[in-house]
Amino acid sequence: MAPAGRAVVIGASMGGLLAARALSDAYAEVVLLDRDVLPDGPASRRGVPQGRQLHVLLDRGRQVLGELFPGLGAELTARGVCPVDLHGEVHWYNDGHRMRRAPSDLIAYGMSRPLLEQVVRERVRALPGVRVLAGHEVTGLLLTTDRRRVTGVRVVTADRTELALPADLVVDAGGRGSRSPVWLADAGFRPAPEERVEVDVTYVTRTYRREPGQLEGMLGALANAVPGRPRAGIVAPQEDGRFAVVLSGVLGEQPPTDDEGMAAFAATLPAPQIGALLRTARPVDPPARMRFPASVRRRYERLRRLPEGHLVFGDGLCSFNPIYGQGMTVAALEALLLRRLLAEGGDGLARRFYRGAARLIDAPWQISVGTDLRFPEVTGRRTLRVRLVNAYLARLHAAATTDARLGAAFLRVLNLVDPPTRLLTPALLVRVLRGPRRPEPVPQRPSASSIAR
Ligand SMILES: Cc1cc2nc3c(=O)[nH]c(=O)nc-3n(C[C@H](O)[C@H](O)[C@H](O)COP(=O)(O)OP(=O)(O)OC[C@H]3O[C@@H](n4cnc5c(N)ncnc54)[C@H](O)[C@@H]3O)c2cc1C
Incomplete structure (x- = not known):
């Protein structure tokens, strides 16, 4: 079927961009709205504070991004991104055990989150019918008088102009703080049942210049947190001859942000590579700190009544403990699902999307929540x-x-x-x-x- 109609996407971060990629096959016009000023280059921005933290794109996410944007891997490599064999070139310390390494076809790109977002944003901007409007904040949904269908969004621009933008489909990729629960409640819908697992994670990421010989013989190291030692660390290469280190603590454990404190924290991890690097590394920017209180899953698939013409996508649907690096990959999988459902056509898109998304979220949710439940302090059902x-x-x-x-x-x-x-x-x-x-x-x-x- 030839593309027709207009889809509006709230949020132009990874979730919104991936949703827009899927929508552009089915809609003649796709409008992405973001309240932020969007940078021209790979820079972090206010609306995506986690962009300053080390991000790892899982191998499945790399595969799906390559399917949605052919040639993306080569483009990233040309921009100085370093492909890393996740089993052959990374030192893994799981529960303190050093994993035996072996060559594999599991690849991660050593890159910063702002670079990935910028490259994907450029690809999405180049798609036919797609417009990305920065400085546009969505303040509400437009609905039919019988409230069965969402028909567009209310928008306030950076110069405080108020607009109503009609749409055949509204996709909310506004992130963890998605306003859809409030907007839908105002329209008389019940809230989606929410699952919440408190993990109180603190991340501290810092980027360093990669000197000759540094990261020789390995392209990454990782030590996970375990009950009794709620500390973790990862080192990974980044574009432009840099590498990044993230130190994290769970359940209130706080990594320090000064050089000495970071090196001392890293020295307590079972991966000696991280501490050794931090003792001599030369930082290129100040450390960035961020807290993540809880994993949150909103079960829209369990609602009896849902408006048509509206979907919640990405972190707004499920925001995972970042330690497991799942968010962008799950958003990419949701984009594949959405593209397939739109190609199939038919009624009840919202219900079909939420059912399919719930199925694909189940495994990563099980992995992250199941692993977090090893900590006796984490509340949840230990089946x-x-x-x-x-x-x-x-x-x-x-x-x-x-x-x-x-x-x-x-x-x-x-x-x-x-x-x-x-x-x-x-x-x-x-x-x-x-x-x-x-x-x-x-x-x-x-x-x-x-x-x-
Ligand atoms: C500390 C941390 C580390 C992480 N590490 C990883 C990792 O290693 N690997 C991984 O895959 N994932 C990671 N994630 C998750 C990943 O960042 C998200 O899954 C990913 O960004 C997709 O989220 P999203 O696009 O749904 O929402 P977000 O990235 O939060 O983006 C929401 C966007 O919507 C805009 N917006 C919000 N409300 C409005 C509105 N009303 N009107 C207009 N615009 C609006 C915002 O400006 C923003 O651009 C991490 C998250 C955190 C917190």
């Missing part, structure tokens, strides 16, 4: 399944110190490439149960990232 899975993963991490196949299987699940059930195949179960043994030789082949480079 037998959650406890068994966590006990199994603890054994898997120990066995993965020598068994690269287990590390590979775990990273594929973490990167949302394989479903969590893939870790329970009989072959892997046997390897987990027999525990660490003498290391098997690792296949000698070049890593996919060195081929991509």
